[in-house]
Amino acid sequence: MTFRFVSRKVLGSLATLLFVVCFNFFLFRVVESDPVSALFRGRNISQQQRQQLQHDFGLDKSKPEQFVRYLNQTAHLNFGFSFETRQPVTSEISARIGRTITLVGISTLLSTTIGIWLGIIAAWRRNTPTDYVVTSTTMAFYAMPDFWLGLLLLAAFAESFRWFPTGGIVNVGSGATGLSHLVDEAKHLFLPGLTLTLAYLGEYTLIMRSSLLDTMGEDYLTLARAKGLRDATVRRRHAVPNALLPIVTLAAVNFGFVLSGAIAVESIYSWPGLGLATYNAIRAPDLPMLQGLFLLFSAAVIVANLAVDLLYAYLDPRVRTA
Template sequence: MAQFISKKVLGSTLTLVFVLVFNFFLFRVVQPDPVANLFRGRNVPQARLDQMRTDFGLDGSRLTQFWAYLRETLQLNLGFSYQSRQPVWDDIASKIWPTVQLVGLAAILSAAIGIIGGVIAGWRRGSAADYSITSTTMAFYSMPDFWLGMLLLVAFAVVFPWFPVGGMTELGVEHSGVGAILDRLHHLALPCLTLTLAYLGEYAIVTRSSLLDVMGEEYLTLAQAKGLRDIQVRNRHAVPNALLPVVTLAAINFGFVLSGAIAVETLFSWPGLGKATSDAVLGPDLPMLQGLFLVFSAAVIVFNLAADVLYAFLDPRVRPA
C-alpha cells in the first residue's frame, strides 16, 4: 500500500511540474508583450513601458524569466498584479474564502441531493419516480450554468424581488452577528442554487448507473434470501458498493472548487476566484492569470491524488497485489 501511494504521489508531483512549466510558456506565447497589450490604444511614453517591463521582470530573455519564475514560485511569490499592483498571492488568498463558501456549499448540496435522487431512481428503475428524477436532473445538467443563473436572477431578483441581484453583502449597511450571517446567506442563495442545480445531474446519473450494476450481483440475492427487507438490502449492501464511483466524481468536483465558477461568479458579482479570473482575462493581467491557473491546477491534482488513495482504501480490488 505504501508503494502504491508513493507511485501516486510521484505521478502527481510530475504532473504539477509539467503544469508549472506549461503555465510559464502558455501565457507568454499568448501574450508576447503583456505590457504593450495592457496599454494598447493609449499614448504611453516608451520609457514608461520599459520601466514597467523591468518592474514586472519582463525585460530579460525567456530563459532568464523562466528561472526567475521557478525560483519565485517555489517561494510562493507569484508576482504583482498589473491591475491592483498588489502581490498576486495576497489577491488570490483574499478571494479563496468567498469561492469556497459558494462553490463548496453548492458541491456538497448537489452531491447529497444528487446521490439520494440517483439511489431512488436506480432502486425504482422504470417507475414514475425514476423518469421524473432522471429527466429533471438531466434537464438542469444540460443547461449552461450562466443561462440557468440568468433565469433565476430574472425570476427571483427582478420579477419577484426576493433576493439581491448580486454582491456578497448589502451595500451601505453594516451587519454584525446573526444579521451578518443572514445577509451573507441572502446573497448566497441564488448563485448557490444555480450551481447546485447545474451539478445535480452528474451525481444522479452516475449513482443510478452504478446502483443498477450492483443490483445484479449475487450477494444481493443472497441477502434477500436471508429474509432482509428491501430497504435493508439497499442501505446495507447495495448503496455502499454503488457509491464507490461517486467517490471519484466527488473528489474531482471538489478539486474544481477553488477554480470557482467563472460565469456564475461574474453574473452575480460574487468576489471569488472565478470573477477574479474573468477580470484578469479582461485586463489582461498576466501574473494574476498565471497564479490562478497554477492554484486551480494544483487543487485538481491534489484532490485527484486524494481520490486515488481513498478509492484504494474503500475498494481492495484496485490495490496492488
C-alpha cells in the first residue's frame, strides 16, 4: 500500500466531509419552519419573549449571516446549543452516544456473525431443505420494515407474554446497582436488539450465500480438493476467505450506520439514544441538534468507507497494485 494511495483516499474523505458540513446547514432550512412557536406551542409567550428567543437562537439574522456563523462555530468544533434543552449539542450527543453504540453495535455484530454463518451453511448445502429454510426466513425478516417488526415483537413479547419491558433503558425508579442493574439493562436491550439483528440478518446471509456460491465455482477449489484437501479445509482455507470480501464492504458500511441506523427502532422502544434524539429534534425542528447529529452520522459513514478502502487493499492483493 503506497503513501499515495492512502493520502488520496484520505483527501477524498475530507472533501466529502467538507461538502456535508455545508450541505447540512441548508438541508434543514429548505422548508421554512418556526422552531420558536413549535417549541412553545400551547404556552403563552409574549411578543417580547418570542423576539428574545429568536435572538437567542440566532434566527433573527439573515440566512447568509447564519451560515457564516455556523461555519465559524463548526470549524471550532462548537455545534451550538439545543433549542429544546438549552444544553450544548456536544454534551447532548455524548450523553446518548454510548447507548446507541451499545444497542446498534451489538445488533450489527450479532447480525454480521450470525448472517455470515447462516450464509455459509446455506451455500454449502445449496438446494437442500436447510438452504430453503435459512434463505426464506432471513429474506422474510429482511423484507419487513424494521419499525413493523419492532411493533410485532413489542406486542408479542412485551404486551402479551410480558417477558420483557416495553421500553426505556432501566425500570423506572429502580435503584438497582451492580449485577442486577446490568440484568435490568440487558432485559431492556433484548427486544430492540433482536429487532435490529433480525432486520440486518438477511442482508448478510444472502450476500454471503451468493458470494460463496460464486467462489465455489472456482477451479482453485477443485484443484485443492484434487490435491487431497478435505472439503472442510477447502472451505475454511480457500472458499470462505475469498467469499468474505464483499461482506467486508457491507459490514464496514453498516458499522458506519451504527450511530444513525436505529431511528425507528429507538423511537418504538423509547431507547434514549441518538436515534430517539434525532426523532425528537426533527419534530421541533431543533436545528443545532439536527446539524450536530447529521454531521456525526455522515462523518461515521465517511470514516467507515475510508476504512473499507484501506482494509480492502490489505485483504485483496489485486487492489494494491491497481
